[in-house]
Amino acid sequence: MPNALLNETFKSVIQDERVRAVIQRLEEERRGARAGSPRDDGQSQDPYDYADRGFSIRPEQGDLIYLLCRGMRATRVVEFATSVGMSTLYFAAAMRDNGGGRVIGSELVPAKIATARRNLSEAGLADDVEIREGDARQTLRALGGPVDFALIDGWPRDEEPSLAREVIEIIAPQLRVGGYVMNDNAEPDFLEFIRDPGNGFISITLPLKSGTELSVKVA
């Protein structure tokens, strides 16, 4: 899509022009990216083969993250994973606009962390973001206190448990009651966990992207 047209149609609840400009650029890059994804048959599932690809959340999902974080006055949030930092931008903008907070990111591929840091700096949002390098199943074990919001936007693999399932089991005990979880990829064993009332969540599927699961911790 030509830049001018995307500029015309780009809408966001985020008002800050610097942040909007970076989000718009990343969205343009996503639309123009080469074909193929680790979810396609016969494609590599090695994250290092996709250092140039964001596989990022859509702007409507980001807007919802921003809106919910603002409404609940979130100050501590976590994401699996960061990639090139699109979701991080929405979280970090909300933390700043709430008066300050901490975003804990996670990412396996160092080149993507470098890209995410550049994007956050360009948006003026680098200060309150910590990106933990390595396997999120290790790096997110100790979040340093309760968190208000968790994004589970992981990576496919053929066998269960999915990474999303493993990571939600690590994060759920660290999420405060009233805290939200958003999941992008509808991994069946993640949905099984989050929809089981015994695990303390109420969950709905929203018609965003191909189905976005939004859950709130109630017990």
Ligand SMILES: C[S@@+](CC[C@H](N)C(=O)[O-])C[C@H]1O[C@@H](n2cnc3c(N)ncnc32)[C@H](O)[C@@H]1O
């Ligand atoms: C769908 S992308 C995340 C997109 C990001 N939330 C955004 O909106 O830009 C998933 C990311 O997970 C990373 N990843 C895969 N396995 C991982 C692991 N075990 N620990 C941390 N990150 C991992 C991949 O490198 C990839 O960048």
